[in-house]
Amino acid sequence: MSHIDDGTLHEYLDGELNDRRRADVEAHIADCIACAERLESAESLIGRASGLMSELEPEASQPPPWTEIEERAAARAARAPRKPRVGPWLAWAASIVLAFGVGWLSHSSWPVWGDRMQSPASQTVQPSALPVAVEFEERPNVTGEAFDDRASAIAVEETSLRSLADQVEDQQPVTSTVGAEPAAPPSRGVPEQIGRELAEADRDDLARRGGEGEAAEAKEVSADETPAEPAVDHLRDDVTRERRELTAAKADVPADAEFAAPMAQVSAEAEANEVGRFFAVQPDEAAEWLGHQLRTLPDLQLQRVEVGPGAALEDGVLGLPAVRLIYLDAANNEIVLTMQQASAEQAREKDALDAVLIGQPSGMNVYRWYEEGYLLTLAAEVSGDSLRALAERVR
Amino acid sequence: MDLSQVYREHYRSLVRFLYRRIGDQARAEDLAQEAFVRALEHEPDKPRAWLFTVAANLARDEGRRSSVRRRHLTLIKAEAEARPPEPGPEVALERRETIQKVRAALDQLSDRDREALLLWEEGFNYDEIANVLGLSRGSVGTTLARARTRLAAAYEEIATEGSDEDVAY
Numbered sequence: 001m002s003h004i005d006d007g008t009l010h011e012y013l014d015g016e017l018n019d020r021r022r023a024d025v026e027a028h029i030a031d032c033i034a035c036a037e038r039l040e041s042a043e044s045l046i047g048r049a050s051g052l053m054s055e056l057e058p059e060a061s062q063p064p065p066w067t068e069i070e071e072r073a074a075a076r077a078a079r080a081p082r083k084p085r086v087g088p089w090l091a092w093a094a095s096i097v098l099a100f101g102v103g104w105l106s107h108s109s110w111p112v113w114g115d116r117m118q119s120p121a122s123q124t125v126q127p128s129a130l131p132v133a134v135e136f137e138e139r140p141n142v143t144g145e146a147f148d149d150r151a152s153a154i155a156v157e158e159t160s161l162r163s164l165a166d167q168v169e170d171q172q173p174v175t176s177t178v179g180a181e182p183a184a185p186p187s188r189g190v191p192e193q194i195g196r197e198l199a200e201a202d203r204d205d206l207a208r209r210g211g212e213g214e215a216a217e218a219k220e221v222s223a224d225e226t227p228a229e230p231a232v233d234h235l236r237d238d239v240t241r242e243r244r245e246l247t248a249a250k251a252d253v254p255a256d257a258e259f260a261a262p263m264a265q266v267s268a269e270a271e272a273n274e275v276g277r278f279f280a281v282q283p284d285e286a287a288e289w290l291g292h293q294l295r296t297l298p299d300l301q302l303q304r305v306e307v308g309p310g311a312a313l314e315d316g317v318l319g320l321p322a323v324r325l326i327y328l329d330a331a332n333n334e335i336v337l338t339m340q341q342a343s344a345e346q347a348r349e350k351d352a353l354d355a356v357l358i359g360q361p362s363g364m365n366v367y368r369w370y371e372e373g374y375l376l377t378l379a380a381e382v383s384g385d386s387l388r389a390l391a392e393r394v395r
Numbered sequence: 396m397d398l399s400q401v402y403r404e405h406y407r408s409l410v411r412f413l414y415r416r417i418g419d420q421a422r423a424e425d426l427a428q429e430a431f432v433r434a435l436e437h438e439p440d441k442p443r444a445w446l447f448t449v450a451a452n453l454a455r456d457e458g459r460r461s462s463v464r465r466r467h468l469t470l471i472k473a474e475a476e477a478r479p480p481e482p483g484p485e486v487a488l489e490r491r492e493t494i495q496k497v498r499a500a501l502d503q504l505s506d507r508d509r510e511a512l513l514l515w516e517e518g519f520n521y522d523e524i525a526n527v528l529g530l531s532r533g534s535v536g537t538t539l540a541r542a543r544t545r546l547a548a549a550y551e552e553i554a555t556e557g558s559d560e561d562v563a564y
Binding site: 005006007008010011014042045046048050053055056057058059061066069070073077357365383384385 | 399402403406407410411414415419420421422423424425428431432435436490493494497498500501512513515516520521533534535536537538539540541542543544546547550
């Protein structure tokens with residue numbers, strides 16, 4: 001028998017060899033001085049390694065009760081119900097369809113959530129301060145109910161007109177729009193970025209319809225220089241006029257409860273599509289969105305303040321804006337403090353929401369607590385204890 | 396097997412495994428709890444091996460983050476400073492230095508060698524180690540032999556460097 005390899009020696013000393021192999025090793029060692037010495041060294045090495053490892057002993061601490069682990073698992077299951085498993089090919093197909101779908105729909109999605117979002121401060125804020133306030137002409141004030149009826153009627157009309165226009169366009173020669181840059185609608189009390197996005201969304205929407213918007217300014221050139229039919233122009237004018245009326249009506253509706261109610265009825269799916277749509281604002285603007293003075297983390301470097309849809313947050317409230325403050329600590333870790341007004345239901349169940357630490361597999365920890373009608377979260381790639389300590393410094 | 400019983404029997408072992416792996420006790424406890432939360436979701440047949448597999452993966456993810464690496468260095472220092480003083484200041488200082496050196500030596504091992512050693516120290520047998528790490532059973536002895544040899548050698552090297560610096564100063 002050749003000499004025993006190190007792996008087998010350790011396996012022998014660890015008591016992991018079966019009877020036959022153990023007998024073989026013992027027979028060899030009895031006749032081989034070199035292997036007997038190596039066995040002695042290996043035994044010493046094993047003891048040495050175990051001794052070194054025993055130096056790394058964590059402090060004694062009380063584990064959380066098992067019920068807490070169960071509650072966390074139940075809460076997670078409730079938030080993300082298990083989806084039926086699908087084959088990879090189906091997942092690929094769904095991804096492709098989704099990508100095309102999102103691309104097609106995104107032409108006018110921005111700033112949809114901004115349209116329907118209601119700041120808690122809006123009860124006292126003039127309509128002109130709302131980010132959707134785009135005015136084209138003087139419109140009589142209408143109530144929220146009247147607005148609803150009007151909006152529904154316009155929506156029906158617009159659908160019909162669009163359908164009709166599409167039918168007519170199908171019979172048209174292929175056209176392209178040159179210089180059909182519609183004038184950006186004037187914004188009133190709107191952050192510059194929102195106004196720009198509004199204009200882009202509007203332009204995209206118009207382009208999709210074949211350049212019907214601002215028809216008087218757009219220069220239509222057909223592939224064979226055939227001018228558009230007068231009937232089509234008429235339809236386009238109608239669509240454009242109705243869209244203007246709808247937008248103007250939105251701008252003039254007071255920001256009261258009657259207005260807020262239908263806005264809150266938007267689907268969760270629609271808002272979930274907007275979760276990535278946070279945008280930077282000034283702190284005082286963010287406070288206005290939030291309807292509350294911003295909480296801050298002292299002694300940390302504030303990078304930016306952002307506003308976005310509540311659906312972007314775990315337990316966030318649909319229809320209410322969320323504000324997040326992004327800080328950097330000394331080690332360059334990003335620390336995100338998020339605030340959102342709690343719903344009435346959350347306020348009732350605030351004990352369940354308060355002071356919860358949520359560990360993420362990605363290494364990101366989230367600490368959430370309830371305070372004076374608001375939900376606050378701190379998220380960072382630091383330990384749970386560090387996060388708790390940071391939360392205590394929020395003021 | 397009842398998971399609550401597994402929790403009672405193996406939670407501390409899992410925390411120790413993670414603590415030795417990542418060097419941050421609070422984070423080790425968070426990850427151990429996360430592993431148990433996932434176990435409740437998946438209801439594994441062999442919960443102990445499953446928990447340590449998940450924990451090893453979580454620790455690996457943790458280790459990949461450069462920010463964690465930076466924090467880790469800070470923690471080694473903070474950990475040493477935070478430990479309560481023991482019988483005498485000299486003993487306490489010596490213990491802190493030993494912990495730092497062992498951790499530095501352990502960091503020099505490859506992931507696989509380190510995890511094999513940590514699992515062995517938590518009472519896993521060769522079959523279980525092979526299962527958790529995806530090794531053949533026959534290679535576990537070799538892996539452990541290499542891990543122990545490198546750990547001891549790295550520690551001796553670090554200890555020698557430390558004593559040389561002491562002499563230099």
